[in-house]
Amino acid sequence: MALVAAGSAQQPTVNLPIGKTSPNNGKQMFVGYCAPCHGVDGKGNGPVTSSLLQKPTDLTTLSRNNGGKFPQAHVVAIINFGSNVAGAHGTKDMPI
Numbered sequence: 001m002a003l004v005a006a007g008s009a010q011q012p013t014v015n016l017p018i019g020k021t022s023p024n025n026g027k028q029m030f031v032g033y034c035a036p037c038h039g040v041d042g043k044g045n046g047p048v049t050s051s052l053l054q055k056p057t058d059l060t061t062l063s064r065n066n067g068g069k070f071p072q073a074h075v076v077a078i079i080n081f082g083s084n085v086a087g088a089h090g091t092k093d094m095p096i
Contacts (some may be wrong), residue, residue, distance in 0.1 A: 034059075 021032045031040060037052065039045040042059035050057060063070045 016073050019032065021028045023029070035046055035050045037044075037046045038039075039049075039055040039056075044056040044058045059075065062075070066074075
């Protein structure tokens with residue numbers, strides 16, 4: 001399996017191999033599915049960011065930007081149904 005960030009004439013296409021992860025291991029799932037874009041530190045600096053049209057969200061600011069409360073329902077909705085930021089990587093699906 002590979003994680004692919006779609007490219008364009010100005011944006012390169014990046015292919016990263018990813019393996020199956022255990023649904024019981026949140027860290028493994030984050031590293032495998034989220035970190036390529038959001039970075040292992042969650043700051044939006046993953047290795048595929050150069051192929052994206054918009055910088056990924058800095059996940060470390062989610063609580064601060066939501067009155068000090070982690071927006072769990074919002075994060076789950078984005079993972080399950082995609083982001084409302086169309087065009088960031090060609091599709092609203094998460095992960096790409």
